[in-house]
């Protein structure tokens with residue numbers, strides 16, 4: 001009689017380098033191909049309870065959100081309250097914008113912006129140092145109290161907030177050729193803002209702090225709208241394993257990410273396995289950002305994600321990044337620290353935090369473009 005022993009070798013891993021404001025950090029990633037997520041990894045959470053009068057309903061929702069935020073840091077929300085039509089109109093405007101000739105898109109080029117508003121062309125960003133440049137195009141607009149749906153007396157904006165207001169009008173001026181653009185895009189943005197202000201209360205409950213803890217901290221919040229356009233990947237880009245958007249974490253408290261039904265979003269789970277956040281009709285993806293992770297002393301995860309469009313068609317997404325008032329200096333929330341788990345982070349303003357990384361990404365891209373520009377002449381010298 002013979003016996004056979006099966007030797008199973010554990011899957012190998014690679015190091016993934018991530019760019020952070022404090023220098024590079026590394027994550028171990030399994031060299032196994034991405035697979036679809038399970039319902040336990042990225043759950044679908046019903047937000048109807050967000051609108052309930054009963055505190056216990058809102059607390060039950062907070063419990064579900066806490067579990068998801070601790071586990072993968074990603075979840076889908078359904079019954080979120082943003083009208084289908086509002087989303088459809090925004091998507092229509094997104095396509096109208098990106099389908100314009102390049103010279104029209106360049107009217108709102110980010111190079112005209114003081115604060116990272118406007119259009120960035122394909123292969124003009126480079127979010128992940130170990131991956132390709134980002135193939136996507138994007139256009140973004142930032143918080144402007146004039147468009148905030150919560151009634152505001154513009155004359156009452158506190159002096160310390162003013163330098164942190166990041167909205168710039170050239171984005172709307174340079175898109176005025178597109179009928180309904182400003183109105184429909186801002187309708188979508190304001191719906192996201194209203195939803196985010198409700199959701200942040202549930203996050204407060206989930207952290208065992210008063211439900212209104214973030215209210216005064218989100219009166220002039222980080223509220224960045226972005227449209228992403230991922231063209232069909234060319235054969236050459238496929239061979240080079242080009243990413244639509246490289247591996248990164250988001251910066252603020254959380255992101256409301258509407259994605260179309262094409263697929264391509266991948267999330268790095270706890271085990272270092274890439275999982276696909278498969279599109280679910282009628283839902284919005286929510287993911288935790290770095291600033292939330294800081295406030296929570298790492299209890300909640302700001303999870304690494306990236307996008308590969310390998311479909312035969314274009315893909316689009318509309319993230320909305322929500323954070324505290326940019327002037328708001330905030331350290332670890334006391335309920336998230338203890339003697340056993342002392343605060344890991346210094347207090348810092350959400351604005352400084354974002355600024356540091358935006359600048360870093362921009363500088364790295366400039367360096368890369370400069371070295372690419374030098375390469376041919378270097379070759380000639382060598383010849």
Ligand SMILES: O=C(O)CCC(=O)C(=O)O
Pocket residue numbers: 226228245250257259265305306307316317318319
């Ligand atoms: O397009 C997506 O699904 C993700 C976009 C994203 O992660 C981002 O813009 O930060």
Ligand SMILES: [Fe+2]
Pocket residue numbers: 248249250305
């Ligand atoms: Fe992201």
